[in-house]
Each structure stands twice: as C-alpha cells, then as structure tokens.
Amino acid sequence: MTLPTHLLNTHLPLGDQRTGRFYGKDILSVSQFSRDDLEYIFGVAEAMRTMVAHIGTFDLLKGKILANLFYEPSTRTSSSFLAAMERLGGSVIPINEVRYSSVTKGESLTDTVRTLECYADVIVLRHPETGSAAIAANAARKPIINAGDGIGEHPTQALLDLFTIREELGSIDGLTVTMLGDLKYGRTVHSLAKLLALYRVKVNYVSPEILRMPPELVAQLRKRGLPQTEHTTLDAVLPETDVLYVTRVQKERFENMEEYESVKGSYIITAETMKRAKPNFVLMHPLPRVGEISPEVDDDPRAAYFRQMEYGLYVRMALLAMVLGKA
Numbered sequence: 001m002t003l004p005t006h007l008l009n010t011h012l013p014l015g016d017q018r019t020g021r022f023y024g025k026d027i028l029s030v031s032q033f034s035r036d037d038l039e040y041i042f043g044v045a046e047a048m049r050t051m052v053a054h055i056g057t058f059d060l061l062k063g064k065i066l067a068n069l070f071y072e073p074s075t076r077t078s079s080s081f082l083a084a085m086e087r088l089g090g091s092v093i094p095i096n097e098v099r100y101s102s103v104t105k106g107e108s109l110t111d112t113v114r115t116l117e118c119y120a121d122v123i124v125l126r127h128p129e130t131g132s133a134a135i136a137a138n139a140a141r142k143p144i145i146n147a148g149d150g151i152g153e154h155p156t157q158a159l160l161d162l163f164t165i166r167e168e169l170g171s172i173d174g175l176t177v178t179m180l181g182d183l184k185y186g187r188t189v190h191s192l193a194k195l196l197a198l199y200r201v202k203v204n205y206v207s208p209e210i211l212r213m214p215p216e217l218v219a220q221l222r223k224r225g226l227p228q229t230e231h232t233t234l235d236a237v238l239p240e241t242d243v244l245y246v247t248r249v250q251k252e253r254f255e256n257m258e259e260y261e262s263v264k265g266s267y268i269i270t271a272e273t274m275k276r277a278k279p280n281f282v283l284m285h286p287l288p289r290v291g292e293i294s295p296e297v298d299d300d301p302r303a304a305y306f307r308q309m310e311y312g313l314y315v316r317m318a319l320l321a322m323v324l325g326k327a
C-alpha cells in the first residue's frame with residue numbers, strides 16, 4: 001500500500017519520510033552529478049561521520065536489505081558497503097563469489113539482478129564489463145549502485161576520493177591534482193577526472209606511454225574547460241602537486257603479459273619522493289597497492305590512503321540512505 005504524501009510527511013518520524021533528490025535513483029556514473037549534488041552528498045557523508053563517531057550504529061535503514069553482488073574481487077568496496085548498511089541498521093545479502101551462485105549455471109546478469117531485487121531494496125554491483133551496471137539498471141526496478149564496471153567507471157570510489165580531498169585539504173577549487181600509473185585501464189581515475197572537471201583545478205597525468213589516459217576522455221574534459229597536461233615522469237609536476245593520486249598497474253586488464261612486464265613497477269613513491277613534495281600535499285591511492293607506494297611512506301602524515309578508505313564508509317552510508325529515501 002502506498003501512503004498518501006501528506007501522511008508520509010506529517011505523521012511519520014523524519015527518518016521515515018521517503019524523499020530526497022536521489023530517492024529510488026541508480027548510481028551508475030559520475031556524469032549524473034552536478035556540483036550541487038556533490039555538496040549535498042558530502043553534507044550527508046559529514047553527518048554520517050559524526051553519527052558513527054558518536055553512536056556507532058543507528059537504525060536509519062532498519063528493515064532494509066542490500067544485495068552486494070560482486071563478479072570481480074573486492075575488499076574495500078564490498079566490505080565498506082556491507083559495513084555501511086549494517087551501521088545504518090539494515091542487513092546484507094553478500095554474493096562476493098558468484099562462483100557459488102547460479103551464475104555458474106549460466107544465469108544472465110539481468111536474471112540475477114531480477115532475482116535479487118525480489119529479496120533486496122538496493123543492489124550494489126561490481127562486474128568486469130563496461131556498461132554492465134547500466135544494463136542491470138535497465139532490467140531492475142530497484143536502485144543499482146555501480147561498484148565498478150570493467151574499465152568503465154567506479155563512481156562511488158570517485159565520490160569518496162573527492163570527499164577525501166575536501167576533508168584533508170579543506171576545499172577542491174584551486175588545487176593541482178596529479179594522477180599517476182595506469183590511466184588507461186584505471187576506472188577510478190576516469191571517474192575522478194570527470195568529477196574534477198566540475199571544479200577549478202588543474203590535472204596532470206603521469207603514465208607510461210602505453211597506459212595514457214584515453215584520448216577521447218582527455219578531449220571530452222578539455223571541451224569542458226579542464227586544464228590537463230600529460231607526462232611520462234613525475235619529476236616536473238611533483239613540486240606543484242597538491243594531490244598525488246597513485247594507481248596500480250592492473251595485471252588482470254592486460255591481454256599481453258609482456259606488455260604488463262614492461263610497465264609494472266614504472267613508478268614507486270618512496271620517502272625520497274615525499275621529501276620533494278609540498279609540505280601540505282596529500283598522497284592517495286584507491287588500493288590495493290602492489291608496490292607503487294613503499295610502506296616506508298605509510299607513517300608520513302601526508303599519506304592519506306588509509307584515511308581514504310574510512311571516508312569511503314561515510315560516503316557509502318550517505319548513498320545508501322539517499323537512494324532509499326532516508327536522507
């Protein structure tokens with residue numbers, strides 16, 4: 001039964017009102033967000049951070065169920081969505097290893113999603129194919145949150161990355177952001193660059209020649225007025241960098257292992273690199289890392305990658321609350 005709007009808005013506690021600009025919406029790409037949307041999300045994420053610090057777990061999403069559907073490995077995205085739902089009082093159907101689901105019997109993505117929405121209120125999906133989240137969203141009545149679709153996008157990571165920059169440096173406008181590593185296959189940098197185009201920032205890309213940022217994305221962002229430069233070494237841009245965003249060279253995306261061998265280990269951030277960086281810059285990484293940041297750097301206060309993961313919890317709590325109409 002659908003309650004009349006006047007009852008929803010006047011007779012239920014605030015947390016039961018099903019309203020808000022993201023209520024019932026899919027989160028598929030960062031392209032769907034305006035700068036105003038981002039401020040709204042970050043405001044809710046700030047509130048979640050405060051609530052977790054003060055009371056840990058609360059019942060905003062009590063009775064709601066999340067299906068966590070992962071066709072690719074994940075530690076952070078999968079467990080932070082699970083933790084986010086549980087911190088909000090909801091529960092989770094975890095399908096972290098589709099090998100043990102009916103996917104191995106040949107069930108299609110759309111049938112799997114249609115099945116899970118019979119049991120859950122929202123579905124978080126990670127899948128190896130670009131565009132898979134959009135296909136799932138087309139088939140589903142319930143909100144789909146894209147947790148990474150192949151080399152396409154990773155919108156919730158980009159949101160948490162931007163939230164990290166804002167929390168660590170106070171603002172985003174006026175910064176120089178340098179992205180380093182695998183910029184060809186790295187979905188996190190594709191999504192982050194698109195979001196940064198909403199701000200007054202400069203972006204430097206540092207990568208091996210064969211792992212450059214996709215030229216069509218660079219051209220698209222240039223048209224939107226984002227200043228971008230491309231380099232093969234970090235030296236020239238490190239002194240001006242406020243945010244250094246390091247990425248892993250992703251072995252699993254290469255068809256030719258000789259190519260992978262030729263570029264793995266191209267860049268390693270060490271204590272010596274940190275000496276040449278600005279005193280108030282931040283070093284970020286979506287993780288996992290496989291050698292591109294030396295562990296000797298971990299205790300440097302400018303190394304933000306572990307805090308970055310925690311910010312992800314608050315952003316994902318905010319997104320779940322918003323798509324379920326409770327923020």
Ligand code: CP
Pocket residue numbers: 073074075076077078148157286287288
């Ligand atoms: N950053 C990120 O997406 O990590 P996981 O692959 O562990 O989810």
